Each structure stands twice: as C-alpha cells, then as structure tokens.
Amino acid sequence: MSDKVYVFDTTLRDGEQVPGCQLSTPEKIEIAKELETLGVDVIEAGFPISSPMDFNSVIEISKAVNDPIICALTRSVEKDIDFAADALKYAKRKRIHTGIGSSDYHIKYKFKSDRERILERAVAATKYAKKYVEDVEFYCEDAGRTENEYLARMVEAVIAAGATVVNIPDTTGYCLPEEYGEKIKFLKENVKGIDNAIISCHCHNDLGLATANTMAGVLNGARQVEVTINGIGERAGNTSLEEVAMIMKTHKDVDLHTNIKSQHIYALSLLVSKMMRMPVQPNKAIVGRNAFAHSSGIHQDGVIKHRENYEILDPEDVGIPQSSIILTARSGKAALKYHLDRLGYELEEARVEEVYQEFLKMADEKKDVTDEDLIVLVEGALPEGGVKLKNVQIICGESVFPSATVELEVNNELVHASATGTGSIDAAFRAVDEMLGETFDMDEFLVQSMGNRNDDGKVHLRVKYQDQHYMGFGVHQDIIIASVKAYVDAINKIASVKNKAIKVSA
C-alpha cells in the first residue's frame, strides 16, 4: 500500500495574497466547496485577524464545509490566535496554523531579535494555540534559508509543545530541490519526536522550482504538501496542486498517493481563474490551454496514431474532454486530414494535396487555421451559415455610452447593427447578437498584447453553446476588432460543428 500524502490547499489564503485577486465571502465558499469535492484534506481558509471580511469568511467556510480540516493562519501573537480560534468555532475539524520567521534574515532584520528569544516565542505560540485546538500546525517561516541545526531545534521544541504538523516553508523560493530534500531528511534524522508530527512542504516559485522542491520534500519523508490551484500565490506563486497531484498519480514508482479526484481539476482551475481574474498561462502544466494541444506536424501525426506517443497524461483524467490538434503552418497532412474528416469531408489523395498547399499559404499568413477557413479552402466559399466580419466602428470615452456599429456578411448579404454596452467590446458583441438574433454566453476572455504598443493584440475567448465550448481567436492591431473577430470565429465554429445555419435575425 502506497503512503498517503495530505493535500493542504492554501488557494484561499496564500493564493488570495495575489494583488487584485481578493475574493468575497460567497466566492470563497464556492471555491471551498469545490475543493471539498476535489478531495483536499485541509483548506486554509484565511488569516482571521487580518480583516473583518477574512474573519467572516473563515466562519462561513467552516459552516459550509464538512470533510476537510479548516485551517486559519496566525502570527506567533496571542491576539491572532484568539481571533483564529473564534473564527474556527463552527468548523467540524479545525486547525490553527501559527509560526514565526526562523532564518537569520527574519530574526535580525524583521524581528530585531535573536535565535533564543524567537525559539521561546515559537514554543509559547504553540502552547497558546494548543489551549484552543488539538491540531496545531507550526510554520518556520523562511525555513529554506534557515540553518538546518537551528531549524531542527525549533521543530523539536514546537513538537514537544504539541505541534501536530511542522511546516518547512521555502518562503522565498530559494532552495534547489536537492537542498530542500536534504533539509527534510536532516529533520527526519535529527529531530527527537519527529514521528509525532507530519512534516509539511510549503514552497514558493521564485526560481520556478516550487513543484520540484515539494516533490523533493515528500521523497525525503514529508507527508503534507501546501499547494494552490493554478499555482497562484504571493509573488511568483506557490506549488500548484494539479502538478503535485498528477506527478504522484503518474509516477507509480514513487509509491505515494493523494485523495485528489483528479477529474475535477480542470473545472476548479477555470473557476479560480475566473473568480480571481487571473488568466492561466497557456503553457501551464496540466491546466494551461496548450497542455494537451498539439500544433506541429510530427507530434500531431504521432498523437493521431497513438495518443501516448506524445502525451503522458490522459486529458480526461484531469477533466479536459480531449486533446486538440491545432492547425498551423507547422502542421502536416495527417493533421489536415484529421480535421477534414471531423468536418465530414472525404477527399481523394490528390485533392488533399491541393488543399494542403493552399492551407500552408493561409497558415503562413494567419497563424491559426479555423474550421471556417478549412471549409472555405475545400468549398471555395463559406456555405450557408458562415459569418464574416466586414467592419467595426466604435464610440467610446469618459462621458459617452460605449456604442458600436458592426457590419457582417451573412450568407453573402451585408448587414449591420448598432448597440450600446458596458464597454466597447460588450457593445460590439451585442451588435453581433442583435443581427444574429441570439446571445452567445462567453465564459473566458483573454487579451494579450504581443509586445510593444504598435504590435498586434491577440484575443482568445470561449463561448458556451448547448453545453459545449467553442474557442474563438482573433488578431488585429486594435483589440476591439480582434475581440469581435474572435467572437465571430467562435460563432462560425458553432455553425460548422453543429451544422447550424446562421441567419440574419428578422
């Protein structure tokens, strides 16, 4: 039987320390419930003394969640611990997470103190928290830069004072994996009573090593990982939950497991990204837009023949319906045929070759080739139902109603409509909706500038239609036009995939 590694999720505490990502109490409750469904063992719900809203969030999460332990963070300060205990009063299972800086940087420059006095404060805080709850986790902040002998003394002292979990944070993301792993091993081998507590890894990603360090920690005896969804957190972020969970699931050889029900990962990643208004980078492991997208011919051919040629994970295992084959100028005929087949075209080899040559010219110019483009390549024109964007005119400013006039070509007929909205993009989308007589729900919208102010802007968005998602992509120097292009692109995909004739509204 493999060893269980406890998953301590701190999306709602360390994750929420990201500027601009603060959540309301109802939003936190929604995420907490999804974390429970995902199977995390501990939810760090907040830092109750920090603000009345955070205090209230911990109370409400405690009421809303049943299985996971609810944890509240404090400094080694009695008042913080009083607040935490009060906020946790409704939790079915509760933990106070207290601690203090242990590195000489923190001791000297933050606390203007010395090692012995800090050790006394650590023990006193642990004992004080123990008066309220049985389960006390102690963090040795900046343990990554703390000398191992002193760290071991602190860990031993807080375990003797009753700590049930000892957290060894690499607060500044400084350690190398080998160094962090050695640190955990050192504690395992040198701390009296270490087996009375669980060692926890809390690693930051300043050098991109958070996941590697966390894994080095568990491989050397730690049995709790402190993680966030999408790896969000202070500065460069924390270790991401999805990465460590999938590493342990994929590498059976490490003989470790978590209780994470991985099929829920993607939905929660989207929820957190949306609520925190924090887009996930496209190449993010496990949950990024491109994590299961193949865009070059050799890879595409390999994946079409046998998915495992280029994928070590099954996308369904993390809740992503399937891998995708993206048509670009680096695609080969296997990828082109795959999409032609999906769209229902059965072409002779010679015709495929012709379409392929035309496709390459288009892909060199357009970067991404859509279903709509393929239909034009094969048929010579858009069939009934296709929409082309012809023109966009915007009025915006401080004291005007944002309004847009959009001209479309629908079934070879030019039509236009005007609308107002909460902003120029919303106004333009409403104008499109008005012409087509339908509103398309959008649940993702990402604008990227390519570099400097003169460059093209790229827009990726996602529209939900009859329980399916359709991606739209647009590129233009003006981001409003890029957005409308992306919207129209998604609508055309719905038309081609659903065989839905798009008509001008009467």
Ligand SMILES: CC(=O)SCCNC(=O)CCNC(=O)[C@H](O)C(C)(C)COP(=O)(O)OP(=O)(O)OC[C@H]1O[C@@H](n2cnc3c(N)ncnc32)[C@H](O)[C@@H]1OP(=O)(O)O
């Ligand atoms: C690594 C981490 O992520 S730690 C968690 C980070 N999260 C947060 O800081 C969010 C919540 N924090 C807050 O709301 C506020 O900082 C509070 C309520 C905790 C404190 O607010 P203030 O009393 O105004 O203090 P302020 O934030 O200016 O400074 C922090 C104080 O805490 C002290 N402190 C910092 N960490 C600890 C600790 N673990 N134990 C004891 N004291 C600590 C600092 O030395 C400083 O006190 P000093 O001015 O006497 O030296």
Ligand SMILES: CC(C)C(=O)C(=O)O
């Ligand atoms: C409060 C502690 C656990 C922390 O977030 C850190 O040290 O990074």
Ligand SMILES: [Mg+2]
């Ligand atoms: Mg942290």
